[in-house]
Amino acid sequence: MIKGFAEAVYKKYDGTAYDLMNEALEKALNMAGIQRSDIQGFITTFLPGIFDGNIFLHFFPDQLCGYLGINPKYIDSLDYGGPSVLAGLYRAEKLIKYEGLDNILLLFGGKGSLVRQTRETVDSYENLYDGVTNTPYKQLLSGYSYKNPLSDYALVAQRHKKIYGTADEDRARLMVKQRKNGNDSGYSMFTGDISVDDVLSSPVISSPLHLLEIVYPVDGFHAFIVSKSPGKLRPVKIKKYGEAHWSKLPPELEEIMITPASESSRNFRDEIKHCDAYELYDSFSITVILQLEDTGIIKKGEFGKFIEKTDISSSGDMPLNTGGGSINRGQPAYMSGSVLLYESLLQLNGMAKNQVRDINSVFINGIGGWSRNHSVSMILGD
Known part of the structure; x- marks a missing residue:
């Protein structure tokens, strides 16, 4: 606890x-x-x-x-x-x-x-040093100005558009709704209302991803x-758990649109659908989409319809990234997992400004490593 x-x-x-x-x-x-x-x-x-x-x-x-x-x-x-x-x-x-x-x-x-x-x-910090390699990409991509993981996720987003018809407007709509959650949370770093047009008119950093659908690394x-006892807090603990590790580079994957979340969440899909709130890793807009699909919350290719019809606010029918996610809070040192856990604990302990009513469980999913190598799925509650 x-x-x-x-x-x-x-x-x-x-x-x-x-x-x-x-x-x-x-x-x-x-x-x-x-x-x-x-x-x-x-x-x-x-x-x-x-x-x-x-x-x-x-x-x-x-x-x-x-x-x-x-x-x-x-x-x-x-x-x-x-x-x-x-x-x-x-x-x-x-x-x-x-x-x-x-x-x-x-x-x-x-x-x-x-x-x-x-x-x-x-992932590209090695470029600052001669004779230093800390990723498997350096020799493969030497001569190119690579910025992993951005370029890799952009490729995934482009493929998602081609295979499933996911429009730029669909991803932008998610960013608009997450920004609203961030505004309501009272502690988001990036605030102010944005529109779908604002997202789509922000600079394209790596096609098709725009600036306003990419996380901003911060200090934190x-x-x-x-502990054995929760002290003054609610006795929150892990109710369901799974992790998966796929140690492959993108060219070795059979399908780059499938993540290890499909494996880490496999044993408790029914329970996931009955959680009271959802905190999904949001390094990029496409990252959230992949997890919604791979954890069984929505079917592949149905994101456009989902985000158009679903209220993801704390008072909505499916509270999602209720603190605005790391895209609005900022990503401490290129890792968003702590942002998700922190917001989950605020909600479960009744400490959130935009509180989800009668909340007893939160589904959290984290993605990380080179090219989505790792996934951790859990349901947190008491």
């Missing part, structure tokens, strides 16, 4: 990544009512460039523990990208149940602005403390 949770998110933070993570941790400790000495487990992740420009930090979790002044019995670093924090929550619950530990700290984030200002991404950390 989660005893404390907090965020510290900025468009651009002037201090170090270490200062920023300390801010998020202190807030979570205050909510949980515990001290740093009470933390018995620590789970985190690392991506190139997000910690004060370092492409690599040796024994990274140890360095963080030393800086934060914690001495956990268990340390782990999960390298799944966006859904890492969700996988961390599952492992934390198992550590408490089977290993007898208490107060497991999940700390995820970094400084996306450090990478953003180089005009690279965490989320801290979650998983």
